[in-house]
Amino acid sequence: MSKSDDQFKSVLADKKIPVLTLDNKWHQLFNQSAQPDKRIKRLEDKLNDLLKKQGKANTETKEIKKLKRKLMQEIMENAQDASSGNDIAAQKIMDENKRLLDDCNKKIRGYKDELLELPEKIDKVNRELMRVTLEICYDKMNANDREIEETANWITQIRVELKKKLIRKQEMEDENHQLYSYMHDIFGADVINIFDRRNKESGNKK
Structure with missing residues (x-):
């Protein structure tokens, strides 16, 4: 990485960058390209995969918390019967609910860790996608500027010739x-x- 890239990263470090693949205007940047850039496609797919993981983790966490509340309610309802020791069925339900509750807690902790890590991963890929996007766009604009200048020179020359004619x-x-x-x-x-x-x-x- 060049010193210039490091300087740009430092300047952009505190800038909030929108998630590019969720922005329709970002997609419009490449709609005119017959052959999409491989770097863009790779980063776009990677970013979308991370967003899907984040969405799944959030959805699963909500569902597990809902199940956890239901299990806790059942445990409270069966607590008296199970504690007497006389109701074997109630004790079995209590044990099974506790096991399921432990599973829920483990899964919630796992998703919590994942949800803590994903934003940083998403931001990192998103910023790399931003860098490549800007590089491609500026390359295209510079190429257009060169062609515009060539065309302007040609028009000037033609005007001179036309005037002579x-x-x-x-x-x-x-x-x-x-x-x-x-x-x-x-x-x-x-x-x-x-x-x-x-x-x-x-x-x-x-």
Whole structure:
């Protein structure tokens, strides 16, 4: 990593970056590309996988907590019968509910750890996706700028050539008008009309 990259990372460290794959405008950046960039595709898939894990962990945690509340309610309801020692069925239910409750607590702790780690992982991949996105966009804009400059130079050159052609066109039209006027004055309208027809017929035969 270059010193310049380190400086940019330092500047952006406290900047909040939106999750790019959830932003429709980010997708619009690459809609015009016939061949998507492999780096973008790889990071996009990685980020989406992390977001799916986060979503699943949140959903599973809610469901497990709901089940945990139900188990605790059943344990409280069966506590008196189970504690008497006379109701074997109640004791079995109590033991099974406690086992399930322990499983719930283990799963909740596991998802809690995962949910603590995922935001940092998501942010890291998201920032890398941002870096690659900006790199590609600026490369494209720089390429466009070069082509814009080349096109502008071509237009300027064409304008100069066009101006020269227009001046030359006007000069030839003036010359033709002057020649025709002199011929008309020298030879007269009747003679010129005859040669006009002859010239026109000769031109049509070519």
